Amino acid sequence: MNTTSVRAPQDDIAAQHWQGGPICCTDCEYSYLLSLGEGQGCEPGHACMQDAYARRIDRFFRWNPMLSDEQLGHAYFEVRAIAARRASVFRLTALINDPDETVRLQVALRLPQTLLAKLVNDPHREVRIRVAQRLAPPALAALRHDPDYGVRELVAQRLPLPILSTLANDPDRAVRMRVAQRLEMPALLRMADDTEAEVRRIVAERLPVALLSHLSHDADWRVRWEVAQRADAHTLHSMQEDAEPEVRQVVQDRLAHHIIPLGASHG
Known part of the structure; x- marks a missing residue:
């Protein structure tokens, strides 16, 4: 087999065929591109679809984006994944069930909304995360019970408010x-009984001032501290004997200086 002299940038990964061994241009279907020159053809060791190195494959398709559609069925997953970045969106449906998640990830980044829902049950979390980032909010309900918390966290950030409370538990x-940061009353008040102090602290930041008494004697001092920052005079007086010095200090300072604003309501 005839091999071709290649140019690889200094300190770069040595050129190698994706199946192993040297690059051979004589057997390549795109050998005619060699004569076109840099930026519009190919160059072994620099812009080559046969290379194992993703950066050189990407450079090949940047120089020749019109060839992307032709290589969506290539045996090497890196070629399929990189070709998918520039291929026609009408051809991407053929890759929805590609065996490699790297390919499906690229598909998830480009599929139109009408087809994106086909990836909500993808076996790889990174693909589902991209879906959760792009899917239209009304369609996110399908991901509320995803097995990965990272996916559900993204859903909680984007889910329409009328159904956000379905993630409160x-x-x-x-x-x-994430739910507590967005939820509106009266559903927000129900989260004041959450088992985690960090969740209750967020609730304390957002509850209407008139309802802060629900958390004024919370078991965690950080929650009570948040309450003391915003509470009205009645609630503050009930907190003067708090067991935590930091909380008592905030209460005393606010009462002493009559800094008792009504505070911001939820939302």
Whole structure:
């Protein structure tokens, strides 16, 4: 087999065929591109679809984006994944069930909304995360019970408010924290009984001032400290004997200086 002299940038990974061994241009279907020159053809060791190195494959398709559609069925997953970045969106449906998650990840980044839902049950979490980032909010309900908390956390950030409360009892604290940051009354008040102090602290930041007494004697001092920052005079007086010095100090300072604003309501 005839091999071709290649140019690889200094300190770069040595050029190698994706199946192993040297690069051979004589057997390549795109050998005619060699004569086109840099930026519009190919160059072994620099811009080559046969190379194992993703950066050189990407450079090849940047120089020749019109060839992307032709290589969506290539045997090497890196070629399929990189070709998918520039291929026609109408051809991407053929890759929805590609065996490699790297390819499906690229598909998830480009599929139109009408087809994106086909990836909500993808076996790889990174693909589902991209879906959760792009899917139209009304369609996110399908991912509320995803097995990965990272996916559900993204859903909690984007889910429409009318159905956000369905995640208020999520088993993961991080998801419930995202819910507490967005939830409106009266559903927000129900989260004042959450088992995690970090969730209750967020609730204390957002509850209407008139309802802060629900958390004024919370078991965690950080929650009570948040309450003291915003509470009205009646609630502050009930907190003067708090067991935590930091909380008592905030209460005393606010009462002493009559700094008792009504505070911001939820939302």
